[in-house]
Amino acid sequence: MDPNVTEPQTGESLLKSLPHYDSLRLNATGNIKREKGSNVDVFRDPDTEEDVVLCHLSSLFPLSRQGQVLWLMIHVDAAAVALAAHHLNVGDGSVVPELEGLNKRCNVRFTVEFPDTQLDTKYALKQVVNSIGRSAGEADRLPCAFIGTLASNMAVPTSIVTGLFGYPQVSATSTSADLDDKSQHPLFGRTIPNDGHNAVPFILYLRDNLQVTKLAVVHLNDPYGNANALGLREAASKYAPDMDIRSIPIEEGKEGAERGAIEAIKETGFRYIFCAVYQPDKLMTEAYNMDVAGNGKHNWFIGSSGSNPSSSTFEKDSPLSLAYRGVGKLEFTGGLPGMPAYDRFTEEMGKLKNPDDLQYLSSLFSINDNPESESSAPFVQDGSFVSAPLASAYAPLNYEAAIALGLSACSAVSSDGFLDGETHFKHFTETSFTGVSGSVSFNNNTGTRDVTGTTFKLINFLPTDVVDDETGETLVGFRPYVSDVFKNGQWEELRDFIFNDGTPNVPPDSPPIPAAEEGLQWTQTILAPVVIALVAAIGILFFFERKRRQTDALWYIKKEELKFADPPEIIGRGGFGLILKAEYRGTDVAVKRVLPPLQGERGWKQRGSTATVSIDTSEGPQSKPRKKGKQHFDLWSVADKGSPVQNVSSASPSRPTSTADGGMATVAIASLETSRSQLRKDFIKEMRVLSKLRHSCIATVMGKFAGLLVDDIEE
Numbered sequence: 001m002d003p004n005v006t007e008p009q010t011g012e013s014l015l016k017s018l019p020h021y022d023s024l025r026l027n028a029t030g031n032i033k034r035e036k037g038s039n040v041d042v043f044r045d046p047d048t049e050e051d052v053v054l055c056h057l058s059s060l061f062p063l064s065r066q067g068q069v070l071w072l073m074i075h076v077d078a079a080a081v082a083l084a085a086h087h088l089n090v091g092d093g094s095v096v097p098e099l100e101g102l103n104k105r106c107n108v109r110f111t112v113e114f115p116d117t118q119l120d121t122k123y124a125l126k127q128v129v130n131s132i133g134r135s136a137g138e139a140d141r142l143p144c145a146f147i148g149t150l151a152s153n154m155a156v157p158t159s160i161v162t163g164l165f166g167y168p169q170v171s172a173t174s175t176s177a178d179l180d181d182k183s184q185h186p187l188f189g190r191t192i193p194n195d196g197h198n199a200v201p202f203i204l205y206l207r208d209n210l211q212v213t214k215l216a217v218v219h220l221n222d223p224y225g226n227a228n229a230l231g232l233r234e235a236a237s238k239y240a241p242d243m244d245i246r247s248i249p250i251e252e253g254k255e256g257a258e259r260g261a262i263e264a265i266k267e268t269g270f271r272y273i274f275c276a277v278y279q280p281d282k283l284m285t286e287a288y289n290m291d292v293a294g295n296g297k298h299n300w301f302i303g304s305s306g307s308n309p310s311s312s313t314f315e316k317d318s319p320l321s322l323a324y325r326g327v328g329k330l331e332f333t334g335g336l337p338g339m340p341a342y343d344r345f346t347e348e349m350g351k352l353k354n355p356d357d358l359q360y361l362s363s364l365f366s367i368n369d370n371p372e373s374e375s376s377a378p379f380v381q382d383g384s385f386v387s388a389p390l391a392s393a394y395a396p397l398n399y400e401a402a403i404a405l406g407l408s409a410c411s412a413v414s415s416d417g418f419l420d421g422e423t424h425f426k427h428f429t430e431t432s433f434t435g436v437s438g439s440v441s442f443n444n445n446t447g448t449r450d451v452t453g454t455t456f457k458l459i460n461f462l463p464t465d466v467v468d469d470e471t472g473e474t475l476v477g478f479r480p481y482v483s484d485v486f487k488n489g490q491w492e493e494l495r496d497f498i499f500n501d502g503t504p505n506v507p508p509d510s511p512p513i514p515a516a517e518e519g520l521q522w523t524q525t526i527l528a529p530v531v532i533a534l535v536a537a538i539g540i541l542f543f544f545e546r547k548r549r550q551t552d553a554l555w556y557i558k559k560e561e562l563k564f565a566d567p568p569e570i571i572g573r574g575g576f577g578l579i580l581k582a583e584y585r586g587t588d589v590a591v592k593r594v595l596p597p598l599q600g601e602r603g604w605k606q607r608g609s610t611a612t613v614s615i616d617t618s619e620g621p622q623s624k625p626r627k628k629g630k631q632h633f634d635l636w637s638v639a640d641k642g643s644p645v646q647n648v649s650s651a652s653p654s655r656p657t658s659t660a661d662g663g664m665a666t667v668a669i670a671s672l673e674t675s676r677s678q679l680r681k682d683f684i685k686e687m688r689v690l691s692k693l694r695h696s697c698i699a700t701v702m703g704k705f706a707g708l709l710v711d712d713i714e715e
Contacts, residue, residue: 013356014348015082017089021109025054025141032137035418039144039167040108040409041137042417053108053417055409056141057085057402058131060148060158060169062119063365070377071119074150075385076392077172078114079352079361081147084402085110087348095345096403098433106410107417110402111141114364117149124154125161132165143167145405145424147398152176152224159188166421168428170405170447172397175304177227180446187425189447191400191440192332195224196231197451198304201486202274202330203235205458207243209484209491212272214244214509216265218283219276219303221249228276228303246270250277258286265292272509276303281312284323294322296501301328309461309478313468321463321476326500328483329459334396334437336457336485337389345396345436346388353383396436404440407431438487456486460497561585 013019025032028043041054059081061074086092088110093100115131117124134140146162146169149155155174162169163186170189171179177194179185193200206212217232219225229247236243248264250257261283265273273292277283280302287293293300300323302308308329314321335342352361362380379385405428412427413419425447432441439453459480466477483497496504563583571590572579579592 012354013360014351014354015086015357015360017086017109018082018111019360021052021054021089021111024052025111026139029139030137033417034136034142037166037420038418039142039421039424040413040417040419041141051107051417053413053419054141055108055110055144055406055419057081057110057112057405058127058143058146059112059114060117060124060127060146060150060154061114062150063114063116065119070379072377072379072385073392073394075365075377075380076349076390076395077398078365079349079386080392080395080399081114081402082112082361082364083348083352084399084406085112088403088406095341095348095399096433096435098407099403102407102410106413108406108409108413108419110406110409112364112402113141117154119150121154121157124149124158128158128161132162132167144409144419145169145421147171147401147405149174152179155179155188156185159185163187168405168421168425170401170428172394172401176223177231178223180443180448182446187421187447189404189425189428189442191397191404191435191437191449192394193451193454194231194448195227195304196234197448198330198332198456199228199231199235200239200451201456201491202301203232203239203243205330205484205486205491206272207240209493209497210272210506210509212509213240213242214268214270214272216246216248216268216270216273217276218248218250218261218265218273220252220278222252224278224303224305225249225276228274232274244270250283252277258283259290262286262290262292266290269510271298271507271511272301273298274301274303275306278305278307280306281320285319288319288323294319294325294500296499297507299326299328299499299507301330304329304331308459308480310480313466313475313477316474316476318476324461324478325463326498326502327461327478328497329461329480331393331457331459332397332437333393333455333457333485335455336482339455339487341434341436342396345399346390349386349390349395350388352386358383400435400437400440403433403435404428404431404442407433452489454486457482458484458486458491458497462498557584562589562591564591 024045025041025043027046031043033042034040039055041056042051043054044050045052059078061078062071063074063078064070087095087099089103091099091101091103091105093102115127117127128146131143131146134142136142145167146158148169148171149158150171150173152174153176155169155171156176156178159169159179163184166187168187168189170191172191174190175192175195175198177196179188179190180194206215215232215236217229219229226249229249233245233247236245246264246268248261250261265287273287275283284293284300287298287300292298306329309320309324309327312320314324335345337343337346352358358380365377365380377385385391405424408427408431409419409424411431412423429442429444429447432439434440437455439450441450441453442448443450460483461478461480463476464479466475467473468475481495483493483495485492485494498504499507501507561584564580569581570578571581572592579590582589582591
């Protein structure tokens, strides 16, 4: 940039602060302080007698392509950076509310320059080296930070150099995920999400708008393609965990690679395909030839870096004219007409269309490496490049890049005017504001913009007739329509999305299921819960049966635990036999038969019996001392000769009777009968109730002989 600029005289200029600080900085040459390690110039303003801290923003934009073709879009981006610097200088919050009154809170001021990188990596590196190689305090300013570059393949090498020398670099268009590697690009940030993060709005669109659960992803096996595939898988795992994503890498330039990729798609049976390649024509032609595109069934979406179908025309009914019909493309956008912030931004950009600002911008846009080229583009001289609609969708993002660097410089600069690159970048990652394209905030670790606050548009390419001017032949072109917009984390429909079949009806994501298979699936769908419920019921049944057995085991008594006197002490007589006294675990108990013996049975030896035992809770003289010594009495050999044999109904066993002394807890011995099954069930049911009763007026039932309820097991 020629530093010998003069301030405008007509009073129409909007950007008046920029030439003003250019002039102050030039006049202060030789009296400029720039401390070692600091990226700002400090000098005295002779009018205010106050120190000015100057942050010079150097942009790495390709104003031309190889110094020959002037690029309209990039000039719009550059003008947006100049507008941002002016708004920072004067505290103008007309676009970004957080800037209102900033000039009163911050003494940092900003100037800009736009050396031409010519869309060439070596020229971009040359401009970086030239900028950081200047001498401090001279007319040509050392940078404070860099804005750019346009493409990731240039941002990768330039950000290594700028980071190495301590200068932040912020891009509005470089999306490679590799730039998040802070070991290589320590001071690189961007006002656009990376390739992987762009997947979030697309997955949300498939999930919410199309109810798609199956997606094939054909992608280049390179950083761009792999980042897209990885981003889609990660976004799906978070936002659509039921979505099945098949990644199909393709080697660019390898013979047969396209055919192999299409065969892989056919194997999946999926009908929604995302394509992350730069030039999809060859892939789409192969897809049409193999009936995976242009058939009204398959629907393709192109990644943000893929070429647009609208840039070419095709013969009618040719493979590509049919394959590209209804294709969708997700693109980041700085905003659309009708959005308040975007409308305010375009209004401010339109104000640059005045003689003074156009003259000033022309001086900044000189193609200084190619003297044979035009010094300034015609569209700059007539101001058409800042007219709405703006030619660049990324102009708002470049405006936001300069705003973010400005706000972070104001928060990071020290009171004595010192600002190093690392501190500047740290504050940059912590900066947030309401921008043109949405809420602007950054990942604190990478400096990459948060995707949730960004705005995306879904472009739907629809065929239209185009007449060739030379031949008069009617060809097929594709007109882009914005069908949906993603903002504030949600999709908003603007118009119907038209699919490959020419209708807005959402196609299925896989072939329909044949009737036989569908019936089988319905059967499986119905039977599966029934089987699960049955298994669960059986499990519950076994659980409660086990618990019941564990509870019953508490009142099963081994006969070895009952100790009788020798001879046994008879303490009473019940309905079916004698009541004997015994000792159970140190407690006196009464043992009594509660069920009759089998018909004709004289003794108990040949049949198993059951006994219930209860605690003797009485105290005093009624309790008799136990007899010590070896026990010769065999309970099972005693014949109950005096007990009557009666016919007992199987409905209910006899209840135990109280003992004469009232203090003995009864023990019931139950013989098996002909109706043993029902008697046993009734008896056990009563045992479960009696064993739980605890009252001073009720004999406490201790249990029954263990094992004797099992059919015919001899003790």
